[in-house]
Amino acid sequence: MSAITLTVNGRSHSLDVDPSTPLLYVLSDDLELRGPKFGCGLAQCGACTVIVEGRAIRSCVTPVETVDGADITTLEGLGTPENPHPIQRAFIEEQAAQCGFCLSGVILTAKAFLDENPNATDEQIREALSTVLCRCFVHGRMFRAIRRYATERVG
Amino acid sequence: MSLAVSRRDFLKGAGCLIVGFSASRSTAAQTSGAPPAEQDQLDSWIAIGADGRVTVYTGKCELGQGLRTAQMQLIAEELVVPLDRITLIECDTERTPDQGTTSGSQSHPANFNDGNLALAAATAREALIRMASERLQVPVEALDVENGVVRSRTDPGRRADYGELMGGKTFHLSLDDRARRLPPSEWRVLGTPVPRAEIPDLVTGRFEHVHNVRVPGMLHGRVVRPPAVGAKLVSVNEESVKDVAGLVKVVVKNDFVGVVAEKPWQAIQAAEKLSCEWSPGAGLVRQSDFYEHLRRQTPTSDRLVVDSKDVQETLARSATIVGATYRHPYQMHGSVGSSCAVADVRDGKVTLWSASQAVHHLKLTTAMVLGVAPDDVRVIFRMGSGCYGLNGADTVSYDAALLSQAVGRPVRVQLSRQDEMAWENYGYAYVIDQRLGLDSEGRILAWDYEAWFPTLGSRPRTGTPGNVVTGFLAGFEPAAVTEPSPATDPSTYENGSNAAPSYVAGCVGGRCGGTGTIKSERVLTHNARSMFFTGPLRSPSRLQNTFAHESILDEAAAQAGVDPVAYRLDHLRDRRLIEVLQAVARKADWDPRPSPRRGLSKRGVASGRGIACVLYEGDNGYCALSAQVEVDQDTGAVLVKRLVAGVDCGPISNPDGLQNQVEGGTLQGVSRALLEEVTWDEKKVTSVDWGTYRSIPLGFDLPEVETVLIDRRYVPAMGAGETTITLAAAAIGNAIFDATGARIREVPFTRERVMAALGGR
Numbered sequence: 014m015s016a017i018t019l020t021v022n023g024r025s026h027s028l029d030v031d032p033s034t035p036l037l038y039v040l041s042d043d044l045e046l047r048g049p050k051f052g053c054g055l056a057q058c059g060a061c062t063v064i065v066e067g068r069a070i071r072s073c074v075t076p077v078e079t080v081d082g083a084d085i086t087t088l089e090g091l092g093t094p095e096n097p098h099p100i101q102r103a104f105i106e107e108q109a110a111q112c113g114f115c116l117s118g119v120i121l122t123a124k125a126f127l128d129e130n131p132n133a134t135d136e137q138i139r140e141a142l143s144t145v146l147c148r149c150f151v152h153g154r155m156f157r158a159i160r161r162y163a164t165e166r167v168g
Numbered sequence: 169m170s171l172a173v174s175r176r177d178f179l180k181g182a183g184c185l186i187v188g189f190s191a192s193r194s195t196a197a198q199t200s201g202a203p204p205a206e207q208d209q210l211d212s213w214i215a216i217g218a219d220g221r222v223t224v225y226t227g228k229c230e231l232g233q234g235l236r237t238a239q240m241q242l243i244a245e246e247l248v249v250p251l252d253r254i255t256l257i258e259c260d261t262e263r264t265p266d267q268g269t270t271s272g273s274q275s276h277p278a279n280f281n282d283g284n285l286a287l288a289a290a291t292a293r294e295a296l297i298r299m300a301s302e303r304l305q306v307p308v309e310a311l312d313v314e315n316g317v318v319r320s321r322t323d324p325g326r327r328a329d330y331g332e333l334m335g336g337k338t339f340h341l342s343l344d345d346r347a348r349r350l351p352p353s354e355w356r357v358l359g360t361p362v363p364r365a366e367i368p369d370l371v372t373g374r375f376e377h378v379h380n381v382r383v384p385g386m387l388h389g390r391v392v393r394p395p396a397v398g399a400k401l402v403s404v405n406e407e408s409v410k411d412v413a414g415l416v417k418v419v420v421k422n423d424f425v426g427v428v429a430e431k432p433w434q435a436i437q438a439a440e441k442l443s444c445e446w447s448p449g450a451g452l453v454r455q456s457d458f459y460e461h462l463r464r465q466t467p468t469s470d471r472l473v474v475d476s477k478d479v480q481e482t483l484a485r486s487a488t489i490v491g492a493t494y495r496h497p498y499q500m501h502g503s504v505g506s507s508c509a510v511a512d513v514r515d516g517k518v519t520l521w522s523a524s525q526a527v528h529h530l531k532l533t534t535a536m537v538l539g540v541a542p543d544d545v546r547v548i549f550r551m552g553s554g555c556y557g558l559n560g561a562d563t564v565s566y567d568a569a570l571l572s573q574a575v576g577r578p579v580r581v582q583l584s585r586q587d588e589m590a591w592e593n594y595g596y597a598y599v600i601d602q603r604l605g606l607d608s609e610g611r612i613l614a615w616d617y618e619a620w621f622p623t624l625g626s627r628p629r630t631g632t633p634g635n636v637v638t639g640f641l642a643g644f645e646p647a648a649v650t651e652p653s654p655a656t657d658p659s660t661y662e663n664g665s666n667a668a669p670s671y672v673a674g675c676v677g678g679r680c681g682g683t684g685t686i687k688s689e690r691v692l693t694h695n696a697r698s699m700f701f702t703g704p705l706r707s708p709s710r711l712q713n714t715f716a717h718e719s720i721l722d723e724a725a726a727q728a729g730v731d732p733v734a735y736r737l738d739h740l741r742d743r744r745l746i747e748v749l750q751a752v753a754r755k756a757d758w759d760p761r762p763s764p765r766r767g768l769s770k771r772g773v774a775s776g777r778g779i780a781c782v783l784y785e786g787d788n789g790y791c792a793l794s795a796q797v798e799v800d801q802d803t804g805a806v807l808v809k810r811l812v813a814g815v816d817c818g819p820i821s822n823p824d825g826l827q828n829q830v831e832g833g834t835l836q837g838v839s840r841a842l843l844e845e846v847t848w849d850e851k852k853v854t855s856v857d858w859g860t861y862r863s864i865p866l867g868f869d870l871p872e873v874e875t876v877l878i879d880r881r882y883v884p885a886m887g888a889g890e891t892t893i894t895l896a897a898a899a900i901g902n903a904i905f906d907a908t909g910a911r912i913r914e915v916p917f918t919r920e921r922v923m924a925a926l927g928g929r
Contacts, residue, residue, distance in 0.1 A: 014413075031413070034433040042388075042432055047380045048373025052504050052553075053585040057858035060504055089373030097372055104371040108363060108824055111832055112232030112554035113370030114377060114505040119866060143867030146858065148504040149232055149554045150835035153872035154828065 017081050021046070022090030032078035037061045039077050040087060048088030048117050052146070059118020059145035063087050069125035088117045091124070100124050100162040107158040111149035118145045123159045131167050138163070207265045210295070210339040213288035214243075220316050220331035222247060222254045226285055227267025228275040229258040230366065231525065232554045233889050234825030235275050237364045241821055242280060244357040246289030246350060247296075249316040249330070251362065259527045259549030266528035269627060271557065271704065273788055273887020280821060280885040282349065290347035292339065299333045352819055352881035359879070361824035366551075378550035378561075379508040381521045383578040386510065387416055388432040389571035390439035392425040393587050393637070396851035397699060398450030401425060408443035418442065419574040424641040426571050428579055436584075449851050452699055459495050459599040462620045465696035470655035473667045473691035474674055474682075482614035482688035486605025490724045493601050494716035495914040496897075498594040498846035500861055501705055505553030507560030508582035511568035513538065518545040520569055523552025523561040526627060530565055533633040537566050537642055538573050556836070558593045558627055558636075558703035566638035586856040591637040594846055595705025596621045597698075598712040602720040605688070610728025612739055614688035615672050617716075621709065622698035623649060637701055649697050663786030665709040666894070667691050669717035670782055671739040683742035683783050700846070700853065706836065707890040710784060711897070715915060718780035718898030722763065723911060731760040732779055732902065742783060744790045744816050744880075749781040751876045752792040752814040763906040770929065774799050775809070778902025780895040784887065790816040790878075791891035793834060795899040799907045801926055804919030806904060807869060808838055813895075814876035817886040823877055829889045831873040837896025839864040843916050 017028045021044060028043055035054075040046045040063065049072050052060030056071040063072045064086040092098035097105060100120055110116060119142070126141040127133060133141070138159060147155065203212045203225055215223040224243050230236035236256055244251045257263050259270070267278060279285040293313065300318035301308045304326045312321050319327035352359065369375040394401070401423045409415055409427065414434035419426045425444060429435035453461045483489060510521040518540060524530040527547040535542040552561055564583055572579040598621045605614035625635035625646035633639030634646045661674045661681035668674055672689040674682020682689075707714075725735035733753045740746050752758075758777070765776055776799070781792035796810035813834045820826050843862040847855045855861035864870065897915050905911050910925040 031431075031433060034431075038432045041380075045380075045382055046373070047376065050377070050379060050505055050553075051582055052506070053858060055585060055857055055859075057585075058504055087373060088371075092372055094368035094372050094374060097368065101371045105363070105367055108367060108828060110232075110364075110367050110370050111234075111828065112377075112504075112551065113366065113375060114379075114503075114553035116371055117373065120371065139867040139869065141867070143865055145866045146504050146863055147866055148502055148556070148836070148863060150832040150839065150864075151828070152835055152864075152866055152868075152870055153831050155866060156872075 017077050019080065020084045022086060030077060032076065034077050035073050036063070036075040036077045036080055037072040040072060046087050046089060050114055050117060052114070057144065058115070059122060060115050062118045062121045064121050064125050067125065067128065069122045088120060099165055103158040103161040103165070107154045107161065109151055109154035109158040111151055115145070115147045119147060119155050123162070127163050127166060131163070133163065135160070203263060205266070207284070208342050210288055210291050210341045210343055212265050213285060214292045215338065216330050216334045218331050218334065218336040220253060220329055222249055224254060224256045225264040226256060226258055226279065227265045228270045228279055229525070229549050230551055231270060232551065233829055234364050234822060235270070236366065237362055238821040238825060239279060239285060240365065241357045241362055242286060243289050245355055246286065247293050247316070248313045251357065253316060261527050261531045261545070261547045269526040269529065271525050273784065273890045276817070276821070276885040276887055277788065286349060287343050287345070287347060290349045291341065291344045294344065294347050295339060295341055296330055296333055300328045303328055303333065358821050359819070360822070362822055364825065376550060377505070378510070378521055378523045378552045379505060379582060381510045381550055381580070383510055383512055386578040386580055387428050387430060387575060388435040389426050389428045389568060389579045389581040390435040391567050391581065391583070391587060392427070392439050392442055392444060393591055394423065394446050394449070396446065396449030397452060399446040399448065402445040402447060405443040409438045409441050412438040412441060417575050419571055421570060422641060422643040424570060424638060426567060428571050428575050452848050452850055454850070455848055458597070462597065462599050462622060462696060465620065465622065468620070468694035468696045469649050469653050471693045472655040472658055473663060473693070474658060474661060474672065474676055475690045476675060476688050478688050479614050479616045479690040483603060483605040483616060486613050487608040488606040488727060489603060490606060490720065490727050491603040492720055492723060492913055493599065494719060496598040496712040496715060497915060498597045498700060498702070499705060499840055499844045500589060500592055500594055500846060501556050501559040502589065502861060502863060503553040503555055503559045506583040506585050506588040507552065507564040508580065509561070509565040509568040510578060510580045511565070511572040512578040513569060513572040514576055516540060516544055518569060520545065520547045520565055521550050522547055522565040523550060523555065524565055525555065525561065529628060529630050530562060532630050533628040533639065534566065534569050536631070536644070537633050537639055538569055556706040557595070557708065560588050560592050562628055563591070563636040563638040566633060566636070566642065570638070570642060589856045589861060590853045591701065593625055593636060593701040593703030596623060596702055596709055596712060600713070600716040602716055604720060604724050606724060606728060610730060612671065612686050612724055615669060615686050617667065617669065617691045619667065619713070620694045620696060621712070622696045623702045624698035625701040626703045646701070649695055655692060666713045666782060666784070666786065667693055667709070669721065670745060671721060681786070683745050684739050685741050686739060706833070707894045710890065711894045714780065714782045714894045715897040715901070718782070718895065719901050719913065722778065722902040722905065726763050726905070729762045731762055733758055734760060736781065745781060745783050748790045748814045748816045748878060749792045751878065752794050752812050753779065755814070755874060755876050756794040756810070756812040758794065763902065764909040765906055768909050771801055774801055774907040776903045776905070776907025778899045778904070778906055780898035780902065782894055784891050784894060789886045789888055789891040791895060793892050793895035793899045795903045797900060797903040797907060799904055799922065801908060804922035804926065806842060806900065806917055806922060808871060808900060810871050812874045812876065813892040814878065815888055815891050816878035816880060817888040817891070818883045819881045819885055820877060820879045821885070826877055826888055827875050830875050830892050833889060833891065833893035834873045834896060835864070835870060837893035838870065838900065841897035841900050841915055841917060843918070845916050
């Protein structure tokens, strides 16, 4: 066990955890956050995605010690049901979900990518989402929502 | 009437309930005023508080398919109350009616026609109007109801709202079969695209999936599954994990092995380190020999769906025989989140938070697994990751319950990706022989179908926990394949598995229940025992059969030199199926001509179009799908360029919800057609993650699904969620044939299989 400090969604936490613990378990169990989900534990699906220092990472394979002191944003850190972030609002407007289990991967991967590449083409957005899975196959709506956000963002 | 859902009010209502749940069970049951279990009693379905809030109890739950919102629309419509005044309680064994399983595209037929929830709402509205009539001394015919207020039409000052009328009491009424549902011409909430209630919480990470249930004092469990199919536990060396921090207990029951630890990461490490000795296992047939092996299986349980007894003769006098064998692999539900449950087994009482589609059944079988009385088990539904049928939700519920029972504290279990994929109840594999006899004009005279498919286990239902892996490991047997038997003549035409094609007349006992015209017909299935657990996967058997039917129909059309749409129409007689097929063809700008297209080149990229249609389950959803594809004939890669999907499921409760289901189902069908296949070696399943079991990712170039939604308001509601997925493989296979002249008869259409088919031209 060792002391780890994380800033998650703007709040600082000091935790005494096994430093090899994947970040996901610290977020979802120690901090009881609902956004990041365990999907595969292998960085293959994206359900555990969080944003660390502006980059979308897979928290299921990220030992917590490697992000000690980092600034982390989860899906709930973007916005609230009453005041959603523009990308979340785009997903609501497009009704772009079924079970919604994959949404951390879809929304945070797209957001981090568009923040870095505001003028990305559809092809580039697809490439960025090439290892994100939605098994309900809400692909069409999700793309519409991401495009809507991308357009609003530069507009 | 206000249709806008106020999230704040909605959440406030839900919050009260959560407080109720976290109190002790008996207290919660008393204070929540648990409704009676009798489903013919109105109070089992609907309660109206003195404040006018409506609480609805339903046995059909939200799985991501939009049913929660649709059911709220149904209540808002029939009770004439605003949506934000309704609280919907789903699938809780202490509170909601036992409506069996939320599955099989049966939720709309069950709750949106003339029975159950719809009847309850209509009964309640009429009862409230009668109460108002008495109180206001105004005849029922002179009363209007609006926004939960009943008032005199001529003297609007004479009014009473539902809260006053109920006065905090219950209805004490039976459901009234004569209660009148509001006619669709008066609908104001049903039939409109009300946004789904869960989406704001889902996209902002507030939603409580079963994976997010946290109970005070909760521990974390992990299971250790056998290393081979059929392996039995010989011994467990607990010493091997004695140094793992946080370990609470190693739990063994027959062949069930699990560990419990303080933290999830500790449980994972303990499960990995735990040294177990297992017997070698049963050994598996080589995958390349599987379909031939399946054909040779004995004994089998055989079934004739239809047999006109003249098929062999008709085939013998046919001008041409079109025959082929189709193969469909085992496929997975492959939920993106591995399955999870939380169990609290203490002092002889069990509370289980589960994403099971059948909470009342799970209550009974969990009691069997734990050896407790069913009345001591409460199962509370929480939505999981999309399941599309029987994923690991039930098995992991047993895992959590067994581990919690062993430690006497609440335990959460989420399966590893590998444990989920190696042991889930796979969708059925099929090998199907088709033989069609054509006359000299190319019309089909006879249709002969024979299929073999293996099954083992399924939903545990009310008494068979061994139907899923944990129950089996804990000592329960799966249900045997239905008694081995030769097929007997059917007494009625029942096409629930779509074993009979759309084009046969389906004549049994002098009555013809099929959607087609072909009178010389035989449909024979052989059900064998599977090596792996199997269960319903979205469009179970219907998809596999329809792939074979809609493909061979296309082969016959090509043989006859007739356009595939025209050829279908030539052999169909059901008006609604014809209309949905024509509507899709129109929207898809279908170019009428025979397949394959003219001027084929054997190199480069070729494009083509294909179509398919079916009446799902023979009576539960009309649908058609057209696909345009590009085939790279140098690599075997298939790109789907356009998809037009049409459905006619009767009255549409929520057009956007229906569209979401049709879009998602169609694309899931594309993924299953192009990529998905369970694989194995000589002892175990080898497709155990997303590298070895492939699913089309978000980045893959797929078209948006164009939809044609036919809204028929004066017919019974049918299911929709499994319609167009049923057609994807056939529509794509037919399009590949149209583009290249090569017919692919085995799913999935991998590059290797496409190249092999192209090489055979």
